[in-house]
Amino acid sequence: MQQARPPVHSTMTHEIVPHTAAALAGVLRDATNDRRPVTPWGAGLHQYLGYAAAPEALQLSTRALNRIIEYNPADLTLTTEAGITLDDVRRTLATHRQWLPWDPPAPGTATIGGLLASGAGGPLRLGYGSPRDWTLGMRVALGDGRLVKSGGRVVKNVAGYDLHKLHLGALGTLGVIVEVTFKLAPLPDSMTTITVECDDLAQACRLAAQLRERPLAPVSLAIVSEPANGNAARGSVLLAARFAGAAGGVARQISAALSIAALHNLNASTHTGDLDTSVWRRISTIGAPPDHDRTLLLRVGVPPSALHDAMNALQRHAPGDSVRIAGHAGVGLAHAWWQEIEAHAAMRALDGLRASLGNLGGYAVVERAPEALRAQLNLWGPSPAALPLMQALRQRWDPAGILNRGRFIV
Amino acid sequence: MAAFDSQHDPVRRLTRIELIARLSDAIGPRAVLHRREELLLYEYDGSALDMAEPDVVVVPGSTADVATAVRIAGEAGWPIIARGAGTGLSGGSVPALGGVVVSLARLNRIVHIDPENRLAVVQPGVVNADLSVAAAHYGLHFAPDPSSQKSSTIGGNAAENAGGPHCLKYGVTTNHVIAATIVLSDGSIVRLGSEAPDAPGYDLLGAFVGSEGTLGIVTELTVRLTPDPEDVRTFLAIYDDLEPAADSVSAIIAAGIVPAALEMLEGEGIRVIEESVHAGYPTDAEAVLLIEIDGLRDDLDEQAGRIEAICRACGARDLHTARDEAQRARLWAGRKGALAACGRIRPHYHIQDGVVPRSRLTEVLRLTKDVAARYNLVIVNIFHAGDGNLHPLLLFDLREPGVLDRAMAAGEEILYACVAAGGTISGEHGIGLEKRDYMTWIYDPDDICAMLELRAAFDPYNVMNPCKQLPTGASCGDVKHARGAQRAIAAGAWV
Ligand SMILES: Cc1cc2nc3c(=O)[nH]c(=O)nc-3n(C[C@H](O)[C@H](O)[C@H](O)COP(=O)(O)OP(=O)(O)OC[C@H]3O[C@@H](n4cnc5c(N)ncnc54)[C@H](O)[C@@H]3O)c2cc1C
Numbered sequence: 001m002q003q004a005r006p007p008v009h010s011t012m013t014h015e016i017v018p019h020t021a022a023a024l025a026g027v028l029r030d031a032t033n034d035r036r037p038v039t040p041w042g043a044g045l046h047q048y049l050g051y052a053a054a055p056e057a058l059q060l061s062t063r064a065l066n067r068i069i070e071y072n073p074a075d076l077t078l079t080t081e082a083g084i085t086l087d088d089v090r091r092t093l094a095t096h097r098q099w100l101p102w103d104p105p106a107p108g109t110a111t112i113g114g115l116l117a118s119g120a121g122g123p124l125r126l127g128y129g130s131p132r133d134w135t136l137g138m139r140v141a142l143g144d145g146r147l148v149k150s151g152g153r154v155v156k157n158v159a160g161y162d163l164h165k166l167h168l169g170a171l172g173t174l175g176v177i178v179e180v181t182f183k184l185a186p187l188p189d190s191m192t193t194i195t196v197e198c199d200d201l202a203q204a205c206r207l208a209a210q211l212r213e214r215p216l217a218p219v220s221l222a223i224v225s226e227p228a229n230g231n232a233a234r235g236s237v238l239l240a241a242r243f244a245g246a247a248g249g250v251a252r253q254i255s256a257a258l259s260i261a262a263l264h265n266l267n268a269s270t271h272t273g274d275l276d277t278s279v280w281r282r283i284s285t286i287g288a289p290p291d292h293d294r295t296l297l298l299r300v301g302v303p304p305s306a307l308h309d310a311m312n313a314l315q316r317h318a319p320g321d322s323v324r325i326a327g328h329a330g331v332g333l334a335h336a337w338w339q340e341i342e343a344h345a346a347m348r349a350l351d352g353l354r355a356s357l358g359n360l361g362g363y364a365v366v367e368r369a370p371e372a373l374r375a376q377l378n379l380w381g382p383s384p385a386a387l388p389l390m391q392a393l394r395q396r397w398d399p400a401g402i403l404n405r406g407r408f409i410v
Numbered sequence: 411m412a413a414f415d416s417q418h419d420p421v422r423r424l425t426r427i428e429l430i431a432r433l434s435d436a437i438g439p440r441a442v443l444h445r446r447e448e449l450l451l452y453e454y455d456g457s458a459l460d461m462a463e464p465d466v467v468v469v470p471g472s473t474a475d476v477a478t479a480v481r482i483a484g485e486a487g488w489p490i491i492a493r494g495a496g497t498g499l500s501g502g503s504v505p506a507l508g509g510v511v512v513s514l515a516r517l518n519r520i521v522h523i524d525p526e527n528r529l530a531v532v533q534p535g536v537v538n539a540d541l542s543v544a545a546a547h548y549g550l551h552f553a554p555d556p557s558s559q560k561s562s563t564i565g566g567n568a569a570e571n572a573g574g575p576h577c578l579k580y581g582v583t584t585n586h587v588i589a590a591t592i593v594l595s596d597g598s599i600v601r602l603g604s605e606a607p608d609a610p611g612y613d614l615l616g617a618f619v620g621s622e623g624t625l626g627i628v629t630e631l632t633v634r635l636t637p638d639p640e641d642v643r644t645f646l647a648i649y650d651d652l653e654p655a656a657d658s659v660s661a662i663i664a665a666g667i668v669p670a671a672l673e674m675l676e677g678e679g680i681r682v683i684e685e686s687v688h689a690g691y692p693t694d695a696e697a698v699l700l701i702e703i704d705g706l707r708d709d710l711d712e713q714a715g716r717i718e719a720i721c722r723a724c725g726a727r728d729l730h731t732a733r734d735e736a737q738r739a740r741l742w743a744g745r746k747g748a749l750a751a752c753g754r755i756r757p758h759y760h761i762q763d764g765v766v767p768r769s770r771l772t773e774v775l776r777l778t779k780d781v782a783a784r785y786n787l788v789i790v791n792i793f794h795a796g797d798g799n800l801h802p803l804l805l806f807d808l809r810e811p812g813v814l815d816r817a818m819a820a821g822e823e824i825l826y827a828c829v830a831a832g833g834t835i836s837g838e839h840g841i842g843l844e845k846r847d848y849m850t851w852i853y854d855p856d857d858i859c860a861m862l863e864l865r866a867a868f869d870p871y872n873v874m875n876p877c878k879q880l881p882t883g884a885s886c887g888d889v890k891h892a893r894g895a896q897r898a899i900a901a902g903a904w905v
Contacts, residue, residue, distance in 0.1 A: 074664035074769040075798075097666055119608055130607075132616065133585050148860040152852065154765045156582065156797045156837040158571045158620050159845075159852060160879070161861050165616025169608060186666030214549060215640045215706055248708035301606035305526045332607055362606045384611040385601050392867035393612065397860065409610045 015041070015059040021081075021139060021147060021178040027060055028176065028402070029145025037405040040172035042083065042114025045106055048368040049118055050171060050379060050407035057405070062113050065178055068092060070153070077136065077153055079181040082113025098184045101128035101219075103280060105288035113177040119169030122287075123280055126330045127219025127244065128185065131168060138164035139179035143398025153181045166393070171408045174397050188244040192254050193220075193276045196261045196268045198237040201225060201315075203264065205308040208329035210260050211241050216253050219244045221329040222283050225311065227322040240279055286326035287335040293370045296338040296346060298353075302362030304332040313356040314338075319345035332362075343376050354381055380409040424486040426465050429510070432482050433468055437475040441516075443467040452511045455498040456558070459760075460843045464491070464505040471516045473591060473599060473629040480627065481597025483510040484871050490595060491875050492623040494535065494566030497558045499761060500842030502570065502622045506877040512627055514565050520544050521630070527605065528635045529588065534565025534628050541633075550635035553580035556838070557746065565628050571620030573838035575671040575745070578796040579704075580636060582838070584619040589632035592618065592625075595871045605632060617864060622840055623875040625868040639704035642670070643714050644732040644741055647699040647721040648692055652676050652779070654725030655697035656772035659795040661720045662701075663768045667713060671702040672796030673745055676775075678755055679790035679803070686751040689744025690730070690737070699726075699795065700745050748792045749803070755788055756805035762821040763839040764828030768798040777827050778802050785820040787813075799837035800828065826851065841879045849881050 018024040031038045037057040041047070062083035070079040073096040080089060086100075086107035093099050103122030104115050114120075121130055128134075137151025140163075150163035167177055198204040204223045211218055220242040228235045243253040254270060261268040271279050287299075302310040311327050311334060320340040327334035338349065346369075353364050366379040384390070390410040394401070424432065434442045443449065444466050454461045465488070468479045483490050489509025496503050505511055518535035525548040530541060538559040542551040555574035556562055562572065568590070573582040580586075589603035603615035618625055649655040655674060662672065675683065676697040684691045691698055699721070703713050718729050732738035752759065766774045775791060778800075782789035793801040802824050806813045825835055825848065835841070835848045849858060861880055868874070 072767060072769060074660060075767040076663060076666075076668075077767065121608070125607075129581070129585065132613070133581060142860065146856050146860065148857045149853070150857065150860070152765075152834045154767055154798055154833045154837075156573060156577075156765050156794075156799050157834045158836050158838055158840055159834050160841070160849060160858075161617050161621055161864055162571075162584065162619070163617060163860060163864065165613045166864075168613055168616075169610070170612055174612070186668065214637055217637070217706075245706070246709040246712055248712070249706035252706065252708050299608075301604075301608050303527050303605040305524075332605075361604070363604075363609050365610050380610045384609065386611065386614055389600065389614060389867055390612045392870075393614075393864060396863040396867060410612065 014057065015061055017061045017064050019064045021065065021141065024060065024062070024065070024176060024178060025141040025145045025147045027058070028141050028143060031058060031402050032144045032400045035400045036402060038402045039404060040117065040176045042111035042117070043085070043109045045110050046114055046118040046120065050404065052374060053407060054405055060176065062111060062176065062178065069179065073098060075155075076184040076186070077155065077181060078184055079153055079179065080112060081179055082116075082177045083111050085109060085111055086115060093184060094187070097187045099187050100134060100182055101185050102131055102134065103284065105284040112180060116168055116177055116180065117170060117172045121333070122284060123220035123222050123242070123328060125333070126221055126328060127217070132165060134182050134184075135164055135168070135180060136183055137181040138167060138177055140164070140167055140175040140177050142175040143400065143403045147178070151181065155183050171404055173403045173408045173410055174394060175403070188246075190247045190250045191242060191244045191276055192250050193240055193242040193271045193279050194254060194257050194261070194268050195271065195279060196239045196266050198239055198266060201237055201308065201311055204237045204239045205329065207239055207260065207264060207266075211257055212330055216256060218242055218253075220280065223307075223311070223327045223329060224283055224286065225315070225323070225325045225327075227324060240283060242276070242280065283326050286324055286337065294340055295368070295370070296341060296366060296373070297368035298336045298338065299365045299367050300334045300336065300357060300362060302332045302357060302360045304330050306360040306362060307332055307334065309360055310334060310357060310362055313353055317349045317353040317356065319349040343373055346373060347377060350377060383409065422487045424488070429483065429486060429488060430466055433466060433479055433510075436478045436482060437468065437470055441469050441471065441475065443469065452493065452496070452505070452513070455496045455501060455503045457499045457501055457844060460501045460504050460506070462505050463508060464511040465508045467511045467513055469513045469516050473593065476512060476517075476627055476629050477593045477597045477599050479510065479512060480593050480595060484595040484597060484873050487871070487873065489876050490627070490873050492565070492569065492627045494563035494569070495537070495558075495561045497562045498566065498570060498842065499763070499839040500836070500844040502840055502842040502875070502878060504843060506843060509873075514563065514627075514629075517629060523548065523635070525550060528637070529605065529632055530635055531630065531632050532564055533630055534563060534568070536564050538562055538564055538567055545635050548635075549638050551638055552633060553577070553586055553636040554583045564631055564633065568619050568628060568631060569621065569623050570838070570840045573794065573797070573799065575673055575794060578672055578794065579668055579670045584616065586634040587615065587619050587631055588634060590615055590618065590628045591630040593627045593629055595626070595869045595873050599629075603632070622842060622879045624865055624878050625874060639670070641707040641710055642702060642704040642738070643710050644700070644702045644738040645714070645717070646691065646730045646741055647701060647726045648695045648728045648730070649697040649699075649725065650695065650727055651725070652697045652775055653772050655699055656775050656795075658699060658721045658724040658726065659771055660769050661724055662717060663796065665716065665720060667716060669701055669717070669796060670704040671700070673700040673793065674698070674795035675700070675745065675748060675792045677790050678788065679748060679752055679792055682754045683744045683748055683751040686754065687744050687747040689740050689747070691744055695727070700741055745792070752790055752803055752805055755790070756807050758806050758808050760804045760817050760821055761839070762800070762802045762804065762824055763836050764800050764825045764833060765837040766798045766800065766828050766831045766833035768796070770831040770833070771795065771798060774800065774824075774827055774831055778824055781820050781823055785816050787817055787820055789820070794837070797837065798833065800824075843878060846877070846879060846881050
């Protein structure tokens with residue numbers, strides 16, 4: 001039995017930092033009784049998502065739940081508390097040349113639980129899938145304070161429903177993730193990236209399609225479109241393709257990719273080691289919060305073949321003319337910044353964008369908006385068809401609706 | 411709180427005769443089966459452990475007709491049981507309380523294949539292997555490859571979250587389903603998931619896959635297709651003892667190598683397989699590993715070298731590499747013919763399905779030997795070793811009095827050992843009727859209650875496949891425990 005230490009009340013008025021999962025669950029039980037709203041809090045990095053939290057909300061921090069519970073390198077599995085940072089996990093795994101192939105922004109500060117709850121992903125999605133594919137089980141404190149688990153610690157398991165999948169991207173509205181078990185991957189021997197300066201978006205998308213033809217299998221494939229700025233006469237479009245695996249196969253793919261670029265008369269450069277890493281860190285920042293307050297950060301999802309149309313729509317509907325987009329070919333996700341905007345223009349632009357994306361089978365979510373705009377915009381877009389089912393589930397697990405009340409789509 | 415007894419046999423508001431009449435009016439009499447001899451086929455699934463007779467079987471030809479039939483049955487409080495090919499091994503499609511079996515056999519069209527997005531839209535009754543055949547033209551295939559892939563349906567695969575040899579590298583069914591159309595018990599039709607990734611809302615599709623027909627009936631699926639690998643290598647590692655073979659599996663995984671498939675066969679199984687299939691397995695071996703790696707041509711030599719070194723260091727006597735496609739096919743034929751071949755050892759079987767951490771394989775396999783000796787049974791292990799997914803095959807002759815009870819007890823002891831080693835009670839065959847009472851070995855009442863609440867959100871009428879997957883109250887005792895085991899081992903069957 002773990003001894004339940006009393007939760008620490010930090011200097012911030014409403015912050016509670018429990019040291020055990022049981023204590024955290026106890027806070028939720030009490031809050032449900034009091035009908036007091038609660039904001040689950042990892043590192044606070046993604047708190048810009050969704051509508052503003054209720055002012056009286058308790059900030060329930062997982063930061064003291066930061067232990068690795070069981071690392072079994074011989075089985076390629078890891079069980080950890082949710083308040084640990086992704087980088088801390090990576091450091092542990094690297095000692096056995098293993099990793100979680102997942103590269104969301106800000107791994108140094110973001111917690112595992114916060115990243116999972118906010119559905120944060122990264123460019124490696126193309127080659128390795130999303131965290132959903134690597135999550136084997138979870139322990140979660142439901143809104144009413146019950147501490148429940150699902151899944152297990154082995155790589156294959158069909159006992160019971162995969163309840164843990166429901167908490168991925170749910171913004172903590174069903175429960176607070178306190179413990180997660182992951183399947184791990186061996187670190188690839190080699191990772192190399194090529195970047196190609198393209199003439200325009202259309203060309204970059206054509207090239208991206210060719211870079212996925214057999215035997216090429218990039219693990220990341222991003223198209224980054226930057227606005228004209230300073231002395232650059234026009235905007236730029238960069239294609240980045242990353243290959244991972246054994247050295248021989250990577251070398252062959254790189255040379256094949258370079259020849260494809262040469263056929264288009266395009267300049268390509270190759271990046272290895274730290275340079276390879278920094279290309280992707282730079283691309284990731286487009287999905288991370290911009291720091292001035294006149295920017296709208298959008299996430300767009302479409303069937304992969306519609307990415308080009310979606311990126312065009314992001315440009316066409318932009319209220320201003322400075323648009324940055326990072327699109328992930330083969331995945332169908334893009335992050336974009338719309339800048340220099342005021343409320344009415346933003347609403348009109350968003351409606352137009354959603355209409356275009358709707359025709360493509362896609363959606364747009366406003367991930368971050370200037371404080372003044374946040375309450376006025378429809379951040380999540382139209383309700384999903386299954387909303388009544390989602391509400392029925394939430395009603396059972398968070399009966400008082402205390403978790404991130406009013407912030408999410410459900 | 412909704413505890414275990416929340417599932418009760420619902421009150422039926424129509425007589426059987428009225429129900430048949432309503433269904434026939436709504437979806438046509440030819441889609442409604444109700445004569446005794448028509449119903450017999452639907453009493454059992456591939457496990458043949460539990461049997462129960464349905465009251466009616468409907469065979470609708472469209473999503474709309476599935477919805478109509480489900481609405482009529484659901485409103486009247488009759489249980490509704492989806493059925494694919496009926497190859498399930500845990501009693502999932504057995505109508506435990508009677509009711510209406512909804513066969514998806516007529517919904518068997520591949521709607522379209524989209525090579526650009528690498529996906530296919532299929533009806534649930536499409537047979538697994540048929541999709542890969544149709545996708546082959548594009549250099550694509552459907553990665554989940556349960557051993558029943560020539561007969562089981564994609565709807566059934568999704569409902570059981572089926573696995574297979576190549577799921578070690580490519581993931582199980584849940585990793586390959588991206589959207590689905592579902593009929594709920596009130597007859598409403600809802601779309602879960604989307605071709606656009608990460609649409610906002612809860613991942614209900616993730617909870618639906620593996621729900622064994624208890625949340626709703628899937629009438630259309632959008633699934634991922636995987637590019638065929640450029641090259642493949644297949645080898646057979648040969649051992650004089652079980653333990654070095656198990657050690658090799660753990661060592662390969664621990665070295666950070668994830669092969670495409672890593673299967674083990676051992677004991678008397680090897681000899682009877684060789685006699686009936688002529689796969690090229692040495693009959694004096696105590697264990698063999700069937701190892702396959704795939705990917706880029708350039709990488710395979712090096713990986714093959716590492717695997718060979720590990721196997722030899724662990725004590726492999728020899729390692730044979732398939733020289734061509736014909737040899738590769740023969741090695742796999744041995745694996746695939748295993749179940750049928752084992753019929754030569756004893757005429758009846760019970761297949762267990764448990765999972766252990768890959769680092770604990772050796773000790774749990776050793777225990778199966780010990781259990782076999784103590785219960786005086788033949789146990790052959792033929793299984794997905796790379797995933798730690800054991801399939802002890804308990805072989806016996808039902809003419810021997812009391813043998814079935816002994817076999818069931820032996821299976822239970824092995825399963826318990828899997829759990830004690832940090833594993834779980836099913837890796838791919840599901841909970842169904844067979845294992846619902848073992849759920850409490852791995853989950854607390856609160857965990858199970860949360861699962862029941864998900865179920866209640868989908869099925870407030872409480873009519874979808876009652877008595878399955880979660881432990882239930884007393885009213886689920888009507889099932890005839892036929893415990894017939896497999897009467898004859900189907901030719902060509904493999905697990
Ligand atoms: C010889 C043999 C080998 C096997 N090998 C493997 C293996 O390697 N890996 C593996 O995972 N399994 C294996 N199985 C088990 C079985 O084949 C799988 O579970 C398969 O996925 C079941 O598909 P089915 O179409 O036969 O479904 P059924 O047996 O008809 O149904 C299974 C379950 O799914 C539900 N269901 C079916 N269709 C739908 C639908 N459209 N909507 C909602 N629910 C539905 C049913 O209610 C039931 O609960 C094997 C079985 C046999 C007999």
